[in-house]
Amino acid sequence: MRIIRLHGYIPLLSFAFLCIYSVFDFAYAAKAADEPAALTRHALSVEERSAVLNGLVFPGDDLTTSAWFEWGKTETLGSTTGRQSFKGIAEVSDKITGLDRGVTYFFRLIASNSNGTDKGTIFKFKTSMESSLNDENDDEDNGRVSDDVTSAFLRPVVQTRSSDHISETSVVLHGHAKSGLEDEKTTVWFQWGARPALGKTTPPQTFTGDVFDFSVPLLELKPNIQYYYRAVAENEEGISLGQVLTFVTASPPVQTAGDADFLTVATKGAENITEHSVTLQGLALLRSSKAVGWFEWGETTEMKNKAPKTPLEKINTVNSFYSSISGLQPDTTYFYRALADDGFGVKKGSLLSFRSKLKTMAPPVGQKILPSPQAQGVGGTGGTLTIESDSKEIQKGDAVRYTVRYHNNGDMNFSEASIKIIFPAVIAYKGSDIQNVSVTNGDVVVSIGTVKANDSGTFTIHTDVQGAVSHKGSLTVVAVLSFTHPLVDEKVHIPSFTSHEVKADLNGVADVAGSGFWPSTITGWLILMLLVLLIFVAIVKLYKRSASRERNKGNKVMPAPGDVFHPSENT
Template identity: 25%
Template sequence: MNTKIKLFGVTAMTISALFAGAGLVSAQTATVASCSSATLNATLSDTGGAQTSAWFEYGTSFSVVDSGAGSRTTTQVFNAPQSFSQVVSGLNQSTTYYYRAVFSNIYGTSNGGALSFTTPPCAVQTYTQQTVTTNSASSVSQNSATLNGYVTPNGANTNAWFEWGTSAYYGNTTTSINYGTNATSYNNTITGLTVNTTYYYRAVAQNSQGTVYGSSLSFTTTGQTYNYNYNYNTNVGSAPTVNTLLVTEKTGTTAKLNGLVFESNSQSSNAYFEWGPTASLGNKTTTTNVGNLSVVKHSGYVTGLVSGHTYYYRVVAQNLYGTSYGAVNSFVSQVSTYAVTPVVTVVTHAVLKPTTTVVTSGSSEQSLVSLSIEGGAEMIGAGEKRTYYVKWKNESTQSLKDVVLRVTFPASINIDSSTKGAFSSTDNSVVVDLKTLASKEGGEAFIFATSGRSLRSGEVLVVTANMVYTGTNGAQGDAVAYVMHRAETTQNVISANIFGTGSFVPSTIFEWILLLILVLILVLLGNHLYGRFSYEKH
């Protein structure tokens, strides 16, 4: 005889069926596994003692499925009551499908009324842009060095490498290596380098989200051994060198203070910030051990600020040889100190705590700009003239605003002129208010400076380039680059003592007058000797 099935809803995706002559058969929940597949489930309660075949019919049209013309799953055969399932795949997202269970044995074929389910939209997989950090070079010798970096893919398959060369244009790249999707440190050893030469390098990472760059760092290959009073690489230590950087992540009540700490002879140092509503400061952030790496960026958050008020701050670092203080900088809470058009940005910090980062992009997050600075040879003599070349580029696809570049010099280096920006005597710096920086837009500046006459042999001099900006999402970021000099007083000792320069060419009116007097004395002396010789000859 013919069998009959009656389907009815049990839940949102549950059906039941009555198999005539074979007892009660329930078609249960259709489980939607993804945007393109679902599992259809049914339970055969009674076969009526006969071998029974079962399958599902499904499709996007109720009438097609109800007429038996829908797609059909694989047939399953049962000799006893039991549950059964079929997986249907290749479905379209956000689409309603109709389905029914069909049963057949010697008594005939029956089916229930069609029920339905809807597939969800397929989720678009998104990744946070990868980050990359340039770390200090290691194993530096006369002709080789190991470049170190750290890459965070943030879930996307990522390749990383280094750019390097004898200038900020680099010109060389290491082999690109795939580091997968997990954060990891990486390194490459470069060879064939020149003795006593400064090399610049930066880490690069690339994946489906684009290409990002770490900040430019430098190292100098070994070679001639210098005898410094400072003893930069001997067992004689000294207090750390520090440099106060620009503030980032400003809100109405909080701000992130930043500074660089340069270690001496691998001495472990502690760092903190002094800050307050006046130049007298008065407050102090948490003291943090920044380790003994050669260069680190230390940051600390200050809270409880009043929007629109001016605050002052400086970085401080100390080790067993002494304490060093950076220049006192200032900022206006929530409003950029240098920005012409103030922009109110509210950034919520999950944790406000000090951070210590090996100098890279200038923060614990990836910088959107690349920044580099060149300043010639590492050794610098008293009164020596130098040209500093600063180069920057917006590497992101965003248009940045409130972009400010500040290049800070130590007190012992005097700024003569600059092709861009304005001189600030308060912290001996050149400030370039770029305002905006379009995607892939870059720029450069030349700064001319002269070292002072009172340099101490072995003294460490650091010139720092620091750029801050605001992204399209309102978040503030920064980038840091630096060049380090060591003073020597043996180069051109005679000319330096006479003229205070690293060459014999005078650079001031006083020096020209002194030179003319010396030339006049030599001429008179020569004339006197010549006259005396002529007189004796006659």
């Protein structure tokens, strides 16, 4: 038998296989994030001819999930129970009959929905023998030992630990578990709810080992509410419950009347202008509480008419609201503006105007009817404001630059002009290329002063994404140009908005992919797999070359017994 010496190639070969395994294992973990989970639990009511199979289903999403059991006398199973349908986390059980006495059976739970299929761990139980219910040999394979005291020692020990990262709508729960069975799997999760009875369950996590810590974030909680929770652990010997602890979510920021940080209102141009009707439009950005929006309008700047109020409910998102006005006079100028009230004071948008259309009539031959003027600023004053960013998608650690442009497109000067930029809490101001900048509670105010008619300006703001952006969706940055109206001696506010898409976290995948080693795209994974394959091919070639050298050494001609050795023939 030839012994092949690999010498230093074994570590390289192991590394190549480890890389290939890591790629597939990591890709599977990302894929399975939203798939259902099946948790097989111990059989109940095990008798001579029957048993109740038991399990727990986690749908992975708000989908209808089918669940059933596979079972049989060997680990290949072979028989199945009927399918049951559930929506949400559910306990599953099914009684099987017609079993043989004193026989060990194997079973597992399976869960399936449109996101995928998951097969739980295979458990086992042993049916009892007739007239031998207390025989130790009848109970030794029932998924638990016959001695309740011994079983208690083999069950996991679980401890509920203090929560942290508590905000208005989220928290991170922590637990600690010690497995009672060496090198066996232990499944852990949390029970939680707004009442001591709990009622909700987090998805399960499975660990192999003696001692381990585990954590789960909870999202979309309600502010200033006390919640209850406890850690739970389960292995083949049973379930253990931790102590019930509590936490209270943070309260919303204290809001004061007239605080512009919490409510921004803008009047938009009128649409669908006819002889007798029009559609008025407004925007409102809410920062903490719900509000109502409406319009004032009329033939003079006193605007004695009020449109019905519209509920505004989207927090940290731009709310659009509308009102259809009828009964107008043809060819008449009307003034209007948007208003909103969040219970802490009324905010007013800019004062705009429109002119209703002329009565429809056939024009004289060769004469054209000019269109009615659209919405514009009062008294020939008007301004535009835009804010743009250099990054549409953001995540923690990104540096984002914003470009702000403003323009006085009227025929009168703006006075006491300023631009306020309102950032989400996770975006922090770092600097600007313009002077007269102040920062209050993370929001940036740029004092401009007087802006002459038809004058404009541009400046940039530099920021960092410092907080953890853990939710999917978008974040909105608001800029508001404010100045004193030269005719009505009141503040005019012109808003502009830009939004960022939040890069999906995928339960930690984004953090690992963003660390600089793991790719974050399918193309990147394919390139990494190709590199690993090339490394593997190179290792195989080195191995073959080494093996060839060993064969050459072993194939040197040796003299047979009795032959005369002639050095000249072998040198």
